[in-house]
Amino acid sequence: MIAVACSSSDPAPGNSFPTGGAPAAGAPPTSAGTSAAGSSAAGAANAGASGAPSSNGGANNGAGAGGAAAGASASFPNGALAAVSLTYDDGLDTHLATVIPALDAKGLKGTFFLSNFEGVDHKWALPNLKDPLTPRHMAWQAALAEGHELADHTVNHPCNSDSKAPGYHLTDYDLPRMSAELDDSIARLGRLGVKQPITFGYPCMSDTVGLGPSGTDYSPLVATRFLAARVSDAGIADPKTVDLLHVPLQDAGSKTGDQLKAMVDQAISARGWLVFIFHGVGMEQLSCPGDLVFDLKGCMINYLTTDTAAHQALVDYLAEKQAQVWTAPFGTVAKSLKK
Numbered sequence: 001m002i003a004v005a006c007s008s009s010d011p012a013p014g015n016s017f018p019t020g021g022a023p024a025a026g027a028p029p030t031s032a033g034t035s036a037a038g039s040s041a042a043g044a045a046n047a048g049a050s051g052a053p054s055s056n057g058g059a060n061n062g063a064g065a066g067g068a069a070a071g072a073s074a075s076f077p078n079g080a081l082a083a084v085s086l087t088y089d090d091g092l093d094t095h096l097a098t099v100i101p102a103l104d105a106k107g108l109k110g111t112f113f114l115s116n117f118e119g120v121d122h123k124w125a126l127p128n129l130k131d132p133l134t135p136r137h138m139a140w141q142a143a144l145a146e147g148h149e150l151a152d153h154t155v156n157h158p159c160n161s162d163s164k165a166p167g168y169h170l171t172d173y174d175l176p177r178m179s180a181e182l183d184d185s186i187a188r189l190g191r192l193g194v195k196q197p198i199t200f201g202y203p204c205m206s207d208t209v210g211l212g213p214s215g216t217d218y219s220p221l222v223a224t225r226f227l228a229a230r231v232s233d234a235g236i237a238d239p240k241t242v243d244l245l246h247v248p249l250q251d252a253g254s255k256t257g258d259q260l261k262a263m264v265d266q267a268i269s270a271r272g273w274l275v276f277i278f279h280g281v282g283m284e285q286l287s288c289p290g291d292l293v294f295d296l297k298g299c300m301i302n303y304l305t306t307d308t309a310a311h312q313a314l315v316d317y318l319a320e321k322q323a324q325v326w327t328a329p330f331g332t333v334a335k336s337l338k339k
């Protein structure tokens, strides 16, 4: 049993599952951040600037494709008006149990930002470099083989939060330590079969926090190692101007299916790239004790959840809209946009 006391957006310690905590710049699962995100998203991309490409030979243009057909240059393959990347953080049980089967059933592929909880060397998502792989590691390998993206989220998920173990706050890190940890994380992903180029998701939205007491920016370490990075800004990226090392996101935590679908509609209107961030999926699967004690055989860790039905509604909607919306892993979209 290992006390994990951690998640991406930082569960608060103590009883019940976290619903916010005090992470950096935040995207707590509910409230203000996200509604602001929604409105900023609407303005973030350049809605209407580019028309829908005319039906590129044979693409199914039916089903309310929006009608725009101005013939401007396409940002996305096959005449899609928008791109959506479904990203899931921290290698949670429900990603393996619920999310991947749901995506596979519709032929969609997601991005899984894998890390371990602090001090867990081998028994969570990332293997170490010496011990035999566990069934859990092999489940991630299988996901990769099916076309899902396994991406980098550090090894120990450092975070400035009371819930983090001593020594794993960003204030405890300096550039050499983070540099070594990023290299270690890449090597561990390599053991799962991940090859460069790899993408990165800042744990705890920490792109704005930095390392050490003075908050040293570590994005240069990210820039030299990764193809693209998801940051804490909320919005929908404009494919014509997006900085691939600062790709914004939309938090799917606690959202209803209708809210998630509305975000997709916003992306279509904006002709943008929408990157969803999920943590837990499925409220019904909370089963660990309130102190977040990890016991792989005894319970499932889940937090910052989106209801299973809401997630499924989004997946169904994306499958329906595939003539207009290109749903693809974060790294796949980044590669397509890289000049």
Ligand SMILES: [Zn+2]
Residues within 6 Å of the ligand: 007, 008, 009, 089, 090, 153, 157, 203, 204
């Ligand atoms: Zn995380």
